[in-house]
Amino acid sequence: MSKKVIIRRLKTGVPGLDNLLGGGLPELSFNLIAGTPGSGKTTLAQQIMFSQANLDNRALFFTVLGEPALKMLRYQQQFPFFDINKVNDSIRFVNLAADLLEGDFDRVLSRIAEEVKDYAPSLVFVDSFRSVVQSANQKEQGAAELQRFIQQLVMQMTSWQATTFLIGEYLMSESDSSPVFTVADSILWLSQNLHRNSMIRKMQVVKMRGQSQSPGLHTFRISDQGIQVFPRAIIEQGTTVESATKVATGEERVPMGIPGLDEMLGGGLPVRYSLLVVGPSGSGKTILATEFLAEGVRRGEPGVIAAFEKSPNQLLGNKLSALIKAGQVGVINTRSLDLSIDETLHNLIEMINRMQAKRVVIDSLSGFELALAPEFSEDFRGSLYRMVAELTGMGVTILMTSELEDRYTDLRFSPFGSAFLADAIIVLRYIEIESQFKRVFSVVKVRGSQHSKDIRLFDVTDQGIIIGETLSEYSGIMSGRPTVSDGNQGGQTARGSNEHKWQ
């Protein structure tokens, strides 16, 4: 019986990256970190290096040409992961420029081999490898020499039991031509995507021998702390099936906190449902959402609100601010205009887990769409779909608000065509009665459950939302200009000109 070799996975120490790599980097692998200048390659490499390096696990960082070593040391030490105490201890920086300029590949190779033999590192970095390649192209036997050089380098590093990282500035188009790409066990591609006015950083694991990685492009950020990766939320099989068969069993329902509303929903909002509250500006969506969160807190359920419209001080009502101050409701409040869905989702999930939240409010989808970087807002529906599925899969109940301009001609529920994403929908409208604006609302949909079909008046008072009577003596309410209907079923007394689409 033969035992397979166990390939240990090295933790990269970069938040989110191990997730992307399917657990970590394979030991003794030969990895290429590629991307355009400024995409974060050196920072990524060093963040991994400082995280892994210790006295038993030393690292050699070869600098060649490209960023001068002095400059690199100056800037990179600004990051908290750059532990100066490790320099010349478990980490050694070596410059190869002279060997490259004066000699050929054999010289560079023997210099690397010499240093590796001398220091016995477990990690070897070459930054940048591109400069080595470029000097090859200038020589006659260039390409063939390079091929041979790389083969030998791989062989040597592997026999010396080092996990190797080559860093290089490459364009996507070059990935076909350079032998480095074929030889590498894994390729991490970093890019800066400019779309209209915002820049999004993305990482792709183009290749990873020996284990499955997360496909596609994943956003990441470089901050003062270094790099943080936000792996794309990928819906697992289980979750989609679940939501399709998600039906209110009537067992677990979540009270809304507004007297009368639970009955209209058929007993409360079913747990793990997503509720879309749609209506024009000022119609009371945020207040409804606040009551939803407050009710949760009353029952010992922490909540989280992703506030994309109002700034923290404007968060409507002392009620919500009080809940937030008391730490019972967490706020995700990002005003940046280059948000990615993955980052938002990551922050939301992190907060939900930390607070053990059961109720989540997204206020509003319209604001969220504006805050997203253009390339995400263009696929807003898809992104939203992923996000909602991921969140409800965690067991939370979501309330999303959406602005819909009041149109008195048709009956739309969502400007994005995303109404289908929601398990339940409540629509708020203004109507004009006796030359006053009044608010009405209706429960349009609760998947798999009975619910009230009434259209009711409601009012926003100091005590919160008060649901009023149905307007049974009117018809054409949803058109915004209701008219008093006569006794006849479906009949209509015309008063002045009126259009009605809804009866």
Added chain:
Amino acid sequence: MVRRRIISDLMAQHTDKIADASIDLWEQMATQIILIVGEGGFNSLYARSLFLTRSTFPWLPNGSVPAQANQRFSELKISFEEQPPLQANKANSQLLITFTDILASLIGEHLTIRILRSAWGNDALDRFGKEFKNE
């Protein structure tokens, strides 16, 4: 500043063979620095330091003649040998201090000290600068 004091103290312990002692310090330090930043990096820092220190000690070489690796400090050595020991001593202190000042301004005090440790040995530095024991 502790680093400067260490350098002055290191130099002060030599009363004769100043030239040899000075060049030893330079060779040791150069090895470490060239390892990290390459010949080019070292040479520019060295030339700059000479330039600045010459304002006080004009007899120092101007470092304009590009030296080969094993001849790197031969000019400097000769200039020290031609001076009375005390002068050479002061000059080298100043030169080393200037050099490390520039290095520290670029890559920080902490990293500079670590490089000096690797160059001159922990004992040498610890003897004069107890504060660095734990760095």
